[in-house]
Amino acid sequence: MQPKDVYTLLQEQVDAETVFDFSEDEISKHEPFCFVKADKLRDVCQVLISNELLAFDFLLCITGVDMLNEDKLLSVYHLFSYQHRHTFVMKVSVPRDAPIIPSVASLWKTANWQEREQYDLLGIQYQGHPELKRLLLPDDWVGHPLRKDYVEEDQYRTMSTTRYSVMGMLSIYDENKPQTEGEKPHIVESKDQ
Amino acid sequence: MSDLILQYEDGNEMVINMGPQHPSTHGVIRFIIRTDGEMIHDAEPDVGYLHRSIEYIGEKCTYEGFMPYTDRVDYVCAMTANHAWASAVEALANLEVPIRGEYLRVISDELNRISSHCIALGAMAMDIGAITPFPYALREREYINDLLEELCGARLTYNYHRIGGVGWDMPQGWRDKVLHFLDRFEPIIEEFNRLITNNVIFVKRLGMMAPISAKDAINYGLVGPNLRASGVDFDVRRDMPYSVYDKFDFEVPIGQGAMGTVGDCWDRFWVRVEEWKQSVSILRQALDQIQETPQGDFWNKPKRLKPKGEAFSRIESARGDMFCYVVGDGTANAYRTRFRTGSFNAMQTIREYSKGLMVADLVALIASFDIVAPEIDR
Incomplete structure (x- = not known):
């Protein structure tokens, strides 16, 4: 079944307001996708799994x-x-300040860790997840690193997260610093000559 | 996580810490195991010790510049991780790869698959207590490492594939060396089977252990050999052919339950042994067909790589269907990169299937999934 047909079937089975904005790029041949409303996500997934024509058993x-x-x-x-x-391919779009999406971990068990990972790195709250806690980062990490406006804390458990640049100490590598006569790189002359 | 190592709780349950530095966890993984004597009630995995934020690095590098980092996604089978990234970007930017480049990709992938399965099978036997097969398998892996070193200069993190092709053509006389290796390797598969696969102690230990049904395997997202051992007849190379895999004739081994039930630990071992044979067959065909391709034409170097849109690729890695998703915003860097690997999905199944096993069998279960720790954490 082509993605377009899946989209049409979903619109019939659920409703046209829940599944919307199908986009297909004929020129680039990228995989087409559509959007799904966040609060109806589980209903849509239920159809995707149980409808015999669709039977999407693998997330x-x-x-x-x-x-x-x-x-x-x-x-x-x-x-x-x-x-x-x-x-x-389907996408769920939620506002950045309240990123709440229903969890699909009960429908596909593989979603369990994947949702945890996305929560960990992007801070998306998957509602109804059995155990929504950080997966890869430590439990007391602050922030979600894959957010585009993420700024790393200076310290983590009194350890500095930034390394003092050794290159900065050598004036020859510092592009911004104007070079003076005394600071030119020291060149050892060969004794053979 | 609690810092307690050993703690007695109500009843007869005991909490034991396994890892992070445990020789049989194949990397840095930690389990918090609740046991009653030898019986496991719960084994909670604690991962992330090897997290190196590959996906974040991917957003900060150019498309070409990210290629060496993809080696670190899976260092045991780095070629396929290279391939996944290259395919995803090529799909995004609509690039064509020269036919010789595709053949070189397949040859390098399959050689790497053999060497990765050498580690998987040798280490699995060793984890269970059979030390001998490990050096047998590693010896063969050394030959492949030498071959790949000759091809691309590296023995572990290859950085061989490029966006639009591969880095170098094969050197003079290399084809004959690979053929010579295959002639050597094929009888060794039989020797390996005599040594361990059909060994009665080994079979009794692994047959019937932790069987996974086909339905559960799909639901848990198991991929690759782990999925096929459960009886699902699916291989990305055959069913959704990428590169030039549609030009080869090969079989896809699936679990038969010959020594117990379908999808038990022994099946997962056996499927990988059979994949060795298929890889040898693919390599022979590829080395035969590559002679008809024009020499020197292996890389369509893209001039200006600033694609827009999104694309994904699915590559049959040694640990199964590797998924790579890339979003481009019209600049030289990717907006978002994503790797979903086989070990990541396999790791979360362990908690469910370890219930009721003996403590010593947990090691066999981990090994049978062929888990590589950096592939989980990335």
């Missing part, structure tokens, strides 16, 4: 994307069906 990947310019956070779902061998 390939959940990716969070920070769209800083639009003030949105995206959660991108790549789905695949082993039965029909077709792929479908």
